[in-house]
Amino acid sequence: MRNLLYSCVLIAALMVPLTLQAADRSKPAGPHPAGGKVKMEFVNTKLVHVLEWFSQKARMNFILPHSYSKERITIISAEPVPLEEAYQALQAALDVERLRIKPVGRFALITRKPRKEKGVPGSGNTKKPVN
Numbered sequence: 001m002r003n004l005l006y007s008c009v010l011i012a013a014l015m016v017p018l019t020l021q022a023a024d025r026s027k028p029a030g031p032h033p034a035g036g037k038v039k040m041e042f043v044n045t046k047l048v049h050v051l052e053w054f055s056q057k058a059r060m061n062f063i064l065p066h067s068y069s070k071e072r073i074t075i076i077s078a079e080p081v082p083l084e085e086a087y088q089a090l091q092a093a094l095d096v097e098r099l100r101i102k103p104v105g106r107f108a109l110i111t112r113k114p115r116k117e118k119g120v121p122g123s124g125n126t127k128k129p130v131n
Contacts, residue, residue: 036080037081037083038057039077039080040075040089041076042074042075044072045074046069046070046071046072047068047069047073047110048064048069050073050075050093051110054087057083057086058087060108061106061107061108062109063104063108065110065111068099071097073096073097074093077089094110098112099111099112100113
């Protein structure tokens with residue numbers, strides 16, 4: 001019985017990495033690269049897989065609502081690019097799909113851009129409302 005308890009404690013310790021340094025909670029959501037360049041080859045790839053890749057490469061935390069889990073994007077770089085440029089490419093690809101990254105503490109929340117209302121100045125719609 002005691003061996004089982006020790007085994008459970010050991011497994012729990014291995015599953016939760018111990019950090020001796022205090023986490024810097026002031027860092028905003030955004031790429032925190034370890035350095036270097038990355039090459040991207042995402043062709044019609046599920047957004048969740050692209051975000052997993054960015055999470056690993058840029059040390060970013062993402063929140064992706066389940067309703068967006070089937071969204072697909074394409075980002076291709078012929079040559080390796082700095083991680084900051086890769087992040088800008090991600091933002092552009094999301095923009096095409098009417099999605100955006102909204103910082104929420106240390107996380108980046110993927111949200112849908114709001115639709116523009118008809119007749120609102122600056123919305124691009126020049127039609128006047130019918131009375």
